[in-house]
Amino acid sequence: MTETILTNAIIVAPEEAFPGTLVLRGGSIAEVARGRSAAPGAIDLEGDLLIPGVVDVHTDNLERQVQPREQARWPSRSAMLAHDAQCAVAGVTTVLDALCVGIVGFEQERTQTFREAVVDLDALAAAGVLKSEHFLHLRCELPASDMRDLFEPVCRHPALRMVSLMDHTPGTGQYADLDHYRAMRRKEGFAAEEVERSLAGRIEQRARMRGPNRDFVLAAVAATGIALASHDDRTEAEVAEHAALGIRISEFPVTLAAASAARAHGMQVIAGAPNVVRGGSHSGNVAVADLIAAATVDALASDYVPASLVEAAFIAAASIGLARAFAMITAAPAAMAGLDDRGALRPGLRGDLARIHQHRGLAVLRETWRAGRRIA
Secondary structure: OOEEEEEEEEEEOOOOEEEEEEEEEOOEEEEEEEOOOOOOOOEEOOOOEEEEOEEEEEEOHHHHHHOOEOOEOOOHHHHHHHHHHHHHHOOEEEEEEEEEEOOOOOOOHHHHHHHHHHHHHHHHHHHOOOOOEEEEEEEEEOOOOOHHHHHHHHOOOOOEEEEEEEOOOOOOHHHOOHHHHHHHHHHOOOOHHHHHHHHHHHHHHHHHHHHHHHHHHHHHHOOOOOEEEEEOOOOHHHHHHHHHOOOOEEEOOOOHHHHHHHHHOOOEEEEEHHHHHHOOOOOOOOOHHHHHHOOOOOEEEOEOOOOHHHHHHHHHHHHHOHHHHHHOOOHHHHHHOOOOOOOOOOOOOEOOEEEEEEEOOEEEEEEEEEOOEEOO
């Protein structure tokens, strides 16, 4: 059985970070110890951080590879491999690919991405060519008329780990500011009249479809163990409504009041790592740094930039410490996804690791291991 000894590292364990040594044996962590190893063949990590492999519970990065430019669609399997490689070099060993199920508005090509991604994931995972391990996170757009027909065939997929209840209707959630929404669509090249027609149609469609579709999704995942999340919660009333439905995760709350209410209702909170790296929201919502300072964040997700996770945790560590900061991208998201075999540097868990070098205040990924095998 292959043994790898990694020494002279800062071990970022669940409770604390300390100088130490980690031994990989086969695909698992065999030993974690304080101090430096004198064993022949031990690999000197030169004081770099050694963290568990990152677990990303929500990334849309595949969509960016499928459509790198507005009118340029990339072949789906090539896009999946490019997405997978970006995750691996970002230290992400477990990926929940967030795919849109049901479309409203201007983004019809997302249905093609969803259909192809499920097929590609099955084929490429079975072939053993993916560096990271990929699961599914289905983003069910509740006002969409096609959501049920798209969701039903995959709601029992073995790779499905999370379902989120989406509502991107302008005037709610992330797009509560209608003037901002109109300006965004006009900037994308849509005529004002076209934007207004779409806006009126979406509001009417939401009134008809949201409730029945939500009931359908809740019934489909009941008693399955699949994690269920609300999305873009804005008000305390919205959070209370979702908590009453048995939803235990609030994903990307857009206000501090919503995040605090989620915690008060015993819900866990996922926030966006790019928000931390950029220093605030790109759409005018709450700064995640403020949510972290208020102790209302359990996990970070990359949303659209895989590399943002390690950088965001590194930034947060300055205020909340290494162990707590990196738990937000390892232990906490692993637990949310029901993956109890990873997420911490502990003997017996899977050998998913990432090595981080600190360079002038930046976190630089040097190496990534998945199940004891180096993948980046």
